Amino acid sequence: MWRRRQLLLTVAFCLAAAAAAQAQQTADRFRRQRDAMVDLIAANGVRDAATLQAMRAIPRHEFVPLEYVSRAYGDHPLPIGYGQTISQPYVVAYMTEVLHVRPGMKVLEVGTGSGYQAAVLEEIGTQVYTMEIFEALATSARARLNRLGHHNATVRHADGHFGWPEEAPFDAVIVTAAAGYIPPALVEQLKPGGRMVIPVGSVYGVQNLILVVKDAGGDVTTRNLLPVRFVPMLKGLR
Secondary structure: OOOHHHHHHHHHHHHHHHHHHHHHHHHHHHHHHHHHHHHHHHHHHOHHHHHHHHHHHHHHHHHHOOHHHOOOOOOOOOOEEEEEEOHHHHHHHHHHHHHHOOOOOEEEEEEEOOOHHHHHHHOOOEEEEEEEOHHHHHHHHHHHHHOOOOOOOEEEOOOOOHOHHHHHEEEEEEEEOOOOOOHHHHHOEEEEEEEEEEEOOOOOOOOOEHHHHHEEOOOOOEEEEEEOOOOEOOOOOO
16 A cells, blocks of 8 residues: 555656646747847837837746637737637837836827737836727736736726726826727827827728827827737727
């Protein structure tokens, strides 16, 4: 009996050690893929150190469906269900960089999706308020962000066209779905000195990524940044 017990303990130890080694190998592989992804983003022109550091830290594979985990660190969008996507990593980095976000800022995100963009913003040190029109996506993103320790990101199931007036004003606003126009409520909820980035244009073609800047006096200017393709910004809760 004693020998059998020792044998079972030895087998259990070996299995646990093998599982731990496999988990470490997987983690190392994802880290290398993540580093390669961020290196490519930097090579393509994103320079903000805080943005790049945050994207090195966030495990993007945790934010995609299981069937796409092997493609999580490619520089392309991926489906997450309900006709929505997790954005191309370069676009996530670019949009984050142009917002000029810094620790302590209050940021509104319209279009939570999987929660990846919110995680990047929160990793930089901002307080994130993120809105998602699909209840199922809002619920899963909330659980995912909590599980991964992103407790300064608050998820709300709501129509982003109206912003989040109870928490306004915001230092920055980021919209991750294509709008036919810039929603006035989002401009109103932007602090003087704040910045917003939003894709605007036809939901069936190429849109313009637009930077909105509100100066200290409250005057608003816009500037086209680059052509993009985003899923449409929908109206009405789903």
